Amino acid sequence: MKKIFTMATVAVLSLSLLAGCGTSGGATGSGAGNGGEIKIGGLFEQTGGAAQYGTAGLNGAQLAIDQQNAKGGVLGKQIKLVTADNKSEPGESTAQATRLVTSEKVVGMLGPMTTKTLKAIIPIVTQNKVPLVTPSGTASDLTVANGKLNQWIFRACFIDDFQGNVGATFATEKLQAKKAAIIIDTNGDYAKGLAKAFEDTFTKAGGQIVAKENYVAGDKAFQPILGRIKAQNPDLIYVPGYYNEVGLIVKQARELGITVPMLGGDGWNGDETTKIAGANNMTNVYYSDHVAMDDPGLVEFAKQYQTKYNIAPTGFSALGYDAATMLIKGIEAAGSTDPDKVRTALESIKDLKGVSGNITVDPATHNPNKSAVMLQFKDGKWAFASRIDSK
Known part of the structure; x- marks a missing residue:
């Protein structure tokens, strides 16, 4: 009603x-x-x-x-x-x-x-x-x-295309990843946009997507899809979602013994991801953001x-x-x-x-020309890891 x-x-x-x-x-x-x-x-x-x-x-x-x-x-x-x-x-x-x-x-x-x-x-x-x-x-x-x-x-x-590009560039150049899995919110334009850009850039660089799994915002139990991903032995997992689900995915992945790097987009930003996942599960996780708050500037x-x-x-x-x-x-x-x-x-x-x-501002697209940063959870907080320009 x-x-x-x-x-x-x-x-x-x-x-x-x-x-x-x-x-x-x-x-x-x-x-x-x-x-x-x-x-x-x-x-x-x-x-x-x-x-x-x-x-x-x-x-x-x-x-x-x-x-x-x-x-x-x-x-x-x-x-x-x-x-x-x-x-x-x-x-x-x-x-x-x-x-x-x-x-x-x-x-x-x-x-x-x-x-x-x-x-x-x-x-x-x-x-x-x-x-x-x-x-x-x-x-x-x-x-x-x-x-x-x-x-x-x-x-x-x-934009999402740029952010997915940045994540893939970091994965291949900094983490030396060859095989990746992607977990996508099928109802989210944000997640789908980042996932497509990540996959395109990662595969063009010679990488292989060994698994793609889907969920819907609001889901709580991710063990089944994480189990299938674990069996494919990826070098990393890309999760371009929002903090409510991302925190649970990280938590449940670590509980299943998945220790490979996990990456995401700016939907990971803030303290809620850490609260949901648990700080002890946040080892080897990274996400792309617009700014690093530990930047001296x-x-x-x-x-x-x-x-x-x-x-x-x-x-x-x-x-x-x-x-x-x-x-x-x-x-x-x-x-x-x-x-x-x-x-x-x-x-x-x-x-x-x-x-x-x-x-x-680019007058043809109304998008700003900017670089991005990758942040890593380290010593109990998010910290600068790398600055990446789009390719």
Whole structure:
């Protein structure tokens, strides 16, 4: 009953948005500066299965906005981050995006963090010309789909293809792996995108995929698929999933006596993977990320974040900060909250200093040109292992 009500609510809100709002966007709405404020929407996964990512991203974005406001804001106005929780669900993401655009009249949007919650709102921000910067939406078709640019979607992160490429390069060049197994969430665009890129790069380098196993998000028992993988004797196991399942896969693999390296993508980021797997099972595990928090260049950011939130930042915190910095820079460079001018300014970003590295936006894809790092769990925490450029 609750599900039916939610879907009906989303449908009504979406129809009213598309029918009543036209394409005027935030430039002429109250978010463009009534009361001396510029409203930016913050649509994040504050609860639900991806809450670890969303909370970190939101905190990073808020820190960047607070620091900008302390400098006087932008265009002579203070920035107000109007937040909404998409509960890690596409339907709720649609409903909250509708509210932010129609009721709050935001002039830009930050978030969501995951592919599925972002894909759900692309029609809304496109129809209403609201520039959006996702901190960590990595699917390649978020910004370019079927050969067509999604004009209003930008990102602060690298894409899945690049991340899978990085994982495979690390596996072949640093770990000297010849045989690999892959475990894929069949319902996840994120997992499938990374897995395909990893396989393509690994096999082109002369490697062999000796096993591919599937699961569905929410699964708890992975012993059967791990048993089949163990029988194939791979040199490593690539698991491009999210922390809830990844932690269990690592734990159960080690309990079965599988000691080979295990690799993943940025879905491993944060403390939850370690909590679920158990620190004693995290030997010989690595994942690709956007930034290494033990980088000396991040000391000041980490200190400021720790002071504000009383918790250490993660890579997603850094990406949230950078996404907000990009949107602020776009508004500032445009000299206006006019959506077309802000979009053009975002496309023109070059060598913008971000926490996760310097950011230059490719206007043809809206993707930033960035390198990636591989992190290793060592001495009870994630630490820098290697920097990898795409091949």
